[in-house]
Amino acid sequence: MTEPYIRVLVVDDQELIRTGLRGILRERYGFTIVGELDTGIEVADAVDRLSPDVIVMDIRMPHVDGITATRTLARSGNAPPVLVLTTFDEDETLAGALRAGAAGFLLKGAPAEDLQRAVRTLAEGGAWLDPAVAGRVLTTYREGRPPMRPGDEVDRLTPREKDVLALVGAGLSNSEIAADLFLGEGTVKTHITHIFTKLDLRDRAAAVVFAFDHGLVQPGDPRQPEGA
Template sequence: MTAPVRVLVVDDQELVRAGLRGILRSRFGFEIVGECENGGAVGAAVATHRPDVVLMDVRMPVMDGVTATEALRRSADSPPVLVLTTFDDDEVLAGALRAGASGFVLKGVPAEDLQRAVRTVADGGAWLDPAVTGRVLTTYRAAPSTARTTPELDRLTAREREVLALIGAGRSNAEIAADLVLGEGTVKTHVNHVFAKLQLRDRAAAVVFAFDSGLVNPRR
């Protein structure tokens, strides 16, 4: 039997947390191992509960979700963060990516989409809500803190480009392996080579690069 995905929920509204408890139930393959009402409590909760993924609101008292994400991601063994927000605020979501979040999903999406997003991020993937991805990436690229010389795609082999394009499309390693008829170990090696050659921090950064380079169409 597959172990449930262990989730730490961070949101200051009890009504929202109650709704997430209903969506991320054990019958669907999840376990909510802890809850926090503000970002300042996240570090201790992660140390105590060791979740597979942190589902993080952005607008909270004491410490907002972007600051909490940045603090959490300073630790090499920290779990991935999926930002959950009701705000159609491109700058906040771009800030979450810069802070190290593995993606974002808007509150109000169908339960199945939220479940898929949590599973994808827990598995080491990235999830960028397609409804706002194009705008958010425009804001992300415009920030001075992200300015750098963009590595050329010709550093990659043809196969590595295929892998990067599939990462940008939101595929997990297992899905990439199935799409390209490769072993998962081989795909992992290709992913590591892509990260090293393009100097990418994580999978979310690879998604951003795939959009920037034109390998993925933001309108898809």
């Protein structure tokens, strides 16, 4: 049975970029672009009409920028994950995208294969932080959040929840975590829900930072963001 295409909504004000994305995120690679926008104004309406699995969103656009659009979607409570795609590697800008609720970011200079992997990862419930700038951005993200909570907070988690959180921090998607731990994907989703509730984490990006800050990510894991 053929796997369904990953449905992508592209939001970028540059026609040249949208044309390039059409070539990278096409059906032969397992994607279908269900809509294109050149501003963040109509993103919420497009999500309701088109039901995308992932949104690929530029940061700097006229009228409504990508961060504002992402924040609006996050407040709705049922938005698809947002991958911020930008030419700007400004740490505060990218950290702002994570704070707004983006599930990941990728620089526009990254290889096409990285974009495809990032969209697949987000569609499967994962997070994607471009390794070229992830370490710096996570540092900036930490600086803009409330002070660290007590170190024993991680003890609220069961051993299995700690295992799951460590793999979230390493950048694995829900299906990859399920395969790694020999669990059903539904079980992994339940563990992640419990983790977010116990640790008062808003989203996957916050979980990644928590995992690094509490030493749950194994040093040297090739999937972890460099310098985090």
